[in-house]
Amino acid sequence: MFKIGLIINPLAGLGGSVALKGSDGMAEQARALGAEPRALARTQLALAELADLNDRLMMFTVGGDMGETVCRQLNLPFETCYQPASPSTADDTRNAVARLVEQGIDLLLFAGGDGTARDVCAAAPESLCVLGIPAGVKIHSGVYGVTPAGTGRLLAKLVRGEPVSLMAADVMDIDEVAFREGRVRARRYGEMLIPGELSYVQAVKVSGVESDELVLTDIADDIIERMQEHDDCYYIMGSGSTVAAVMERLELDNTLLGVDLVYQQRLLASDLDARGLYQHIRDKKCKLVITLIGGQGHIFGRGNQQLSPEVIKAVGRDNIWLLATKTKLNSLQGRPLRVDTNEPELDRELGGLMRVITGYHDEVLVRVANPEDEAQ
Template structure:
């Protein structure tokens, strides 16, 4: 018999429909505003995929709405191993994890959002396989299925004994209080072992395959975390959709085909020209956030001439944060990155291996070179 642990955060997702940007500490307010619980319904959608496999698994769960209620509704076999407080708390989630692990479960299934994933991660022992049912407002963590039904189908594969590979996935969360004020503060809280099936799991990348939307979110969260560590720095935000994803996560207006300036996560100036940009940063600590042009690989000199040689020299090569998805890099088919600043000496100085940020705490080294240098 396959042993499944089940934990539901019945308060997950309450804040979404009433525009509270999350549910952490906001459950009572959300209910007053008319929010309807959704975690139990979404757990039903996942577990419905197992109804024909009742003779192959046993559920170990939590009393009441943290698991027992749904098991009874679907007439699934279960044992209630922990009784939570009322209303339930994050401590109940952590205590429930410990109780279910004592039962020798093969996998821990949980329904919630990023806050729930954090609580599970804090209590789960290393090596425990987990799988999340997406039920919260914030779902940045890679431990969740793409949909409740997708989660259930993947779990059904495991129950049937089909081979499924395993992978480590990040547990992410943002500061909801800051988010409600328009500031995004993302942080990685750890990683957990999950079944690694791209068709069903909300993974950013598995076996080289990427979801562009999730990858851009990961890149943006990485950059925002770096910005928070450099709070006294001015950030030049270059053009392009990859940089635009960072500005969107910051909640700032963005000039898609222009250059903006950000300080302490606030917009200082928009759509600057080369002279105006240089005047703004010439005596300040600054960094440049930029992407490359897909297909051709140019970093400078194609549509971003506002980034003049004077600006680039003032910033310095080591303070350039280059962003790109691996899909965009692969489109170069092995060709190097290019720079065309109209300053040959600067072009040569920018050559060599450059770090490219391709995800959250994920970088690759790519060569910057130009035809005239390669011919020498």
């Protein structure tokens, strides 16, 4: 199941139709001038794109008009995880974000304007993928879809398991008081990860065809930069030519069909077995650098049994760096990635969306799912 967190700012956009140039602190005045709420209706437009996908998703949302109302109206499967004040406030948005993150959501969907985006950004972890339904008066932030329906179509791609690029987008807001006086004062408040429309445009092209050699160099440069940022970690280097490109860039000997261990860009051990690997990394901060098998899509269980369930658990899902060229991903023809750790429960825990590093500062989201779990 694709887990969607949903937060609606029911006051978003109230000030627009009555020329108040914003809604922050203006809800009562806007209503007195005859403004009609729009956030719920715009959320309905977005979520209507999921009408045929009820069996693939689960909504985790907020009570009343902050989410529950729309889920009921559209007969979406949902759980209410937080009850807001009446009327709801910015604190409710921030508190709801924290509560929804606890549910292990794959994506946080929110409806509002730049003020709502700021509140979400303040509370959301950097690793959380978010997507905004434009419902505010001013939309300077880059975290919103161009239209509610467009937002819904992009979300449907994710629910269907189609790989979608990740990108960082700025959260912007303006001083509404100054804006009402005719002065625009925009300020950047941070950035959040959003799904971008995937076209699988190649990161590096030679005569219109992806060059594996250049793409592998791009991937290797990205990984080495990450290693420098996490210099206190041990790095388990999995098998395969994609990981071998990283080792070559590091100028380290590599076991093409084995597993090596690197620390501070030095080779500590080569061709480790499962027991030896676990003894090296237990109780240590570590990352696993691994690729998938082209055409099959297996991450674990095909030629890398050194990465035992014990090792994978010690590393943790969030510390897996999965590498692949987009050519390799395209060879799967839309099929999800597979895991075969020999522990069904661990296989299920590894399921869901996983980032795949496909170039220098270039990632896509791809679903990990086994057939037995897809059938449930």
